[in-house]
Amino acid sequence: MEQKTSAIVMKGKPVAEKLTERLRSEIEGLAAKTGRPPGLAVVLVGEDPASQVYVRIKERTAKKLGILTFDHRIPENLDQGDLLDLISRLNSDPAVDGILIQLPLPGHLNEQEALRAVALDKDVDVFHPENFGRMALKQGILRPCTPAGVIEMLKHYEIEIEGKSVALIGRSKIVGLPLSLLLLHENATITVCHSRTSDIGAVTREADIVVAALGRPKFLTADMVKEGAVVVDIGINRVDEKLVGDCDYDALVGKVSAITPVPGGVGPMTVAMLMANTVRAFRDHASG
Numbered sequence: 616m617e618q619k620t621s622a623i624v625m626k627g628k629p630v631a632e633k634l635t636e637r638l639r640s641e642i643e644g645l646a647a648k649t650g651r652p653p654g655l656a657v658v659l660v661g662e663d664p665a666s667q668v669y670v671r672i673k674e675r676t677a678k679k680l681g682i683l684t685f686d687h688r689i690p691e692n693l694d695q696g697d698l699l700d701l702i703s704r705l706n707s708d709p710a711v712d713g714i715l716i717q718l719p720l721p722g723h724l725n726e727q728e729a730l731r732a733v734a735l736d737k738d739v740d741v742f743h744p745e746n747f748g749r750m751a752l753k754q755g756i757l758r759p760c761t762p763a764g765v766i767e768m769l770k771h772y773e774i775e776i777e778g779k780s781v782a783l784i785g786r787s788k789i790v791g792l793p794l795s796l797l798l799l800h801e802n803a804t805i806t807v808c809h810s811r812t813s814d815i816g817a818v819t820r821e822a823d824i825v826v827a828a829l830g831r832p833k834f835l836t837a838d839m840v841k842e843g844a845v846v847v848d849i850g851i852n853r854v855d856e857k858l859v860g861d862c863d864y865d866a867l868v869g870k871v872s873a874i875t876p877v878p879g880g881v882g883p884m885t886v887a888m889l890m891a892n893t894v895r896a897f898r899d900h901a902s903g
């Protein structure tokens with residue numbers, strides 16, 4: 616009988632650490648040269664528990680690397696005018712290189728207007744429509760954090776992307792849509808599945824790489840992938856106080872050639888790419 620080799624578990628932490636180590640020494644050098652550290656403003660409106668966790672991790676990582684953080688935790692009842700005023704102040708603050716507005720914003724705020732108000736050169740999430748457009752056209756400087764984290768992770772684990780067929784489940788503005796573009800730039804052939812796709816399994820079963828980013832716990836089951844496929848799980852769902860991805864990890868791990876765990880997979884890469892974007896913005900500001 617053919618011996619089944621075990622799947623590569625693609626953990627994000629070692630990849631993220633390698634990247635942040637490099638950033639730490641770059642920051643040291645640049646800070647010595649410019650006389651100031653990079654600055655990241657973090658705006659969190661309201662009390663969303665998941666957002667609070669993400670923001671805490673982002674700020675902790677930034678501090679560890681020598682990035683100065685400007686913490687703006689604002690009560691839920693903030694109005695749109697005050698939010699735009701804050702963004703405007705951060706835009707003109709020379710100590711701030713990157714501005715992160717944690718999403719989702721409370722429902723009464725206009726998210727798109729707020730994201731459009733962020734200065735293009737401080738938009739470290741790449742959420743401004745103009746930066747998104749530049750990215751789509753391969754003219755951008757920064758890449759969106761989670762999508763870029765996925766690409767870096769696949770490269771680290773030596774998963775070939777060029778020429779491969781990728782089934783992407785989910786078309787969100789933050790993950791699915793921009794990731795489809797970055798994968799296209801890597802010369803993959805992409806099919807984007809979503810809530811109106813008639814038979815998602817029929818698409819995923821044909822794919823060399825399956826990426827799940829739809830936000831439904833354990834949606835991707837073992838019968839939905841071909842033997843030896845690569846699976847990337849971008850889902851973070853809270854089920855009975857536990858974090859569960861969009862993939863049925865335990866069932867898939869015996870069938871695939873590589874898979875990301877949740878937690879500990881793509882998550883740390885998102886944070887690392889945010890740091891990379893902040894340092895890139897700092898470098899550009901420092902060089903005038």
Ligand code: GUN
Pocket residue numbers: 715716717718719740760761789885
């Ligand atoms: N909410 C969920 N993911 C993200 C992200 O990557 N950046 C921001 N700012 N908010 C988010």
